[in-house]
Amino acid sequence: MKRTVVHLRTPLGDEVLNLKAGERVELSGMVYTARDEAHLRMQKDGIPFDPNGAVIYHCGPVIQGKKVIAAGPTTSARMNEISGFLLDTGVRAFIGKGGMGSTMRKQLEGRGVYFAFTGGCAALASSHMTLKGVFYEDLGMAEAVWAIELDRLPLVVGIDAHGNDIFEAARQHAKEAFAEFSRRAR
Amino acid sequence: MKHENDPVFTALADATFMAYREAAIRLPPDVLKVIRRAAAAETSPVARGEFENILKNIDVAENLDVPLCQDTGIPVVYLTLPPDLPLTQSLYDAVAEGVRRATREVPLRPNVVDPLTRHNTNDNTGAGIPVIHVKPGETFTVTVLPKGAGAENSSRITMLLPSHVYGIEGFVVETMLHAEGKPCPPVFLGVGIGGTFDLAAGLAKEALLLPVDTMSAFEQQICDSVNKLGIGPMGLGGDFTALAVKVKTAGCHTASLPVAVNVQCWANRHTTVEVKR
Numbered sequence: 119m120k121r122t123v124v125h126l127r128t129p130l131g132d133e134v135l136n137l138k139a140g141e142r143v144e145l146s147g148m149v150y151t152a153r154d155e156a157h158l159r160m161q162k163d164g165i166p167f168d169p170n171g172a173v174i175y176h177c178g179p180v181i182q183g184k185k186v187i188a189a190g191p192t193t194s195a196r197m198n199e200i201s202g203f204l205l206d207t208g209v210r211a212f213i214g215k216g217g218m219g220s221t222m223r224k225q226l227e228g229r230g231v232y233f234a235f236t237g238g239c240a241a242l243a244s245s246h247m248t249l250k251g252v253f254y255e256d257l258g259m260a261e262a263v264w265a266i267e268l269d270r271l272p273l274v275v276g277i278d279a280h281g282n283d284i285f286e287a288a289r290q291h292a293k294e295a296f297a298e299f300s301r302r303a304r
Numbered sequence: 305m306k307h308e309n310d311p312v313f314t315a316l317a318d319a320t321f322m323a324y325r326e327a328a329i330r331l332p333p334d335v336l337k338v339i340r341r342a343a344a345a346e347t348s349p350v351a352r353g354e355f356e357n358i359l360k361n362i363d364v365a366e367n368l369d370v371p372l373c374q375d376t377g378i379p380v381v382y383l384t385l386p387p388d389l390p391l392t393q394s395l396y397d398a399v400a401e402g403v404r405r406a407t408r409e410v411p412l413r414p415n416v417v418d419p420l421t422r423h424n425t426n427d428n429t430g431a432g433i434p435v436i437h438v439k440p441g442e443t444f445t446v447t448v449l450p451k452g453a454g455a456e457n458s459s460r461i462t463m464l465l466p467s468h469v470y471g472i473e474g475f476v477v478e479t480m481l482h483a484e485g486k487p488c489p490p491v492f493l494g495v496g497i498g499g500t501f502d503l504a505a506g507l508a509k510e511a512l513l514l515p516v517d518t519m520s521a522f523e524q525q526i527c528d529s530v531n532k533l534g535i536g537p538m539g540l541g542g543d544f545t546a547l548a549v550k551v552k553t554a555g556c557h558t559a560s561l562p563v564a565v566n567v568q569c570w571a572n573r574h575t576t577v578e579v580k581r
Contacts, residue, residue, distance in 0.1 A: 140350050142353060180376070180411060182411055187370050187374075188370055188371045188374035188376075188413075189374055190373050190374050190375070192375075193486055215454075215488065216485040216486050216538065217484075217485060217539060234540060235357075236357035236358060236361070236538055237485075237488035237569065238358070238372060238373040238452075238569055239360075240370075240372065240374040240375075241370050241371065241372055241373075242357055242360050243361075245364045245368065258424065259413065259414070260413060272353070272356075274350055274353055276540065284541060285484070285539050285540065288485075288534060288539055288540060288542075289539070291535075292480075292481055292533040292534060292535050293481070295532045295533045295534060296481045299474065299477055299532065300474065303471075303473075303474055
């Protein structure tokens with residue numbers, strides 16, 4: 119079965135509301151990396167880039183000079199409880215791995231989406247990237263906010279703007295399967 | 305520096321550098337084989353997309369000579385020393401020197417920090433790091449196993465009741481139930497059974513160095529049970545949550561049954577290089 123691919127370019131607008139969990143997307147345009155420390159700094163000092171339609175990438179890249187060497191996603195769950203303010207300022211999407219919690223699922227409703235990018239695929243990611251700038255470099259390489267231009271990064275919609283979450287579906291399946299396993303083992 | 309004229313120091317530092325570089329960029333053949341096999345067998349469309357990215361990533365890393373993953377890990381090193389080579393502090397220093405060079409030149413992400421102040425040493429060494437395990441052998445070899453944090457953080461250890469041997473499988477499956485997509489599945493699971501509290505954990509990590517393209521009936525049974533969870537690649541659902549389970553055992557106290565599970569992401573990176581003196 120050939121799956122169709124939706125092509126999107128940042129800044130994103132209401133087109134994100136049409137995306138469905140499980141859909142394949144190729145994303146182009148500027149994204150901003152942010153991990154734990156950058157979220158705390160942005161909450162305190164304000165967002166250093168235009169957040170309107172922006173996309174946040176949960177990533178601590180390896181940068182050498184002006185090049186992105188390796189830039190796979192980090193575990194998004196660490197940012198579960200500190201990401202809502204970004205949506206309030208106009209951020210439309212997050213990219214990361216592992217999904218986010220029910221708080222974010224609700225906060226995304228009617229506003230934005232969460233894209234999953236394959237964990238560990240840092241070389242593939244960097245082959246779709248051009249480094250454009252940096253904020254908060256004092257936080258160190260992994261925690262700084264890097265402005266990166268994407269050229270068709272292959273993503274999947276993990277959580278859509280209507281409360282559909284494929285991570286949650288897999289989680290529920292795993293819970294039921296484990297309950298079944300435990301019954302048999304007894 | 306006092307080591308400059310020591311050929312063993314230089315040879316081991318060079319070999320450690322080469323092993324770390326190779327491990328960060330290319331996967332072992334047996335690991336590649338099981339990833340390709342699973343990619344061909346996976347039936348979930350979303351999971352097939354994840355496998356597609358993984359296979360492309362492996363090619364890009366190889367072609368551009370860049371690390372597979374930005375988490376280039378914490379250095380875990382295994383040395384075998386031939387009978388004529390004494391174990392000295394110089395060997396530990398040489399491995400650390402190789403790690404520092406790899407950090408600068410590959411380059412690797414500086415991951416090692418003080419556990420309390422969280423101050424980054426910026427060269428991937430620190431108190432007790434690199435972790436170095438030494439064993440006697442016929443040849444002088446260095447193995448580098450860079451361990452990423454996502455998978456390491458999902459690892460667990462338990463002291464089961466000795467009468468609960470049947471509980472081993474459940475503990476491994478439960479480990480992945482809790483881990484979900486966090487360790488970057490499809491994972492490899494190293495399982496250490498027996499020994500002491502610390503030995504079980506060590507065995508679990510060493511088990512990740514075993515060939516993963518074959519499994520015993522016991523390993524296969526655990527692997528099948530893990531895959532029934534359906535967590536799938538990256539927790540997005542699918543047939544493959546685990547690619548292989550490898551078990552290492554040791555004798556243990558009659559009143560004990562330690563079981564450790566070391567979770568490893570799909571990038572089961574490790575490289576062994578013979579040190580040429």
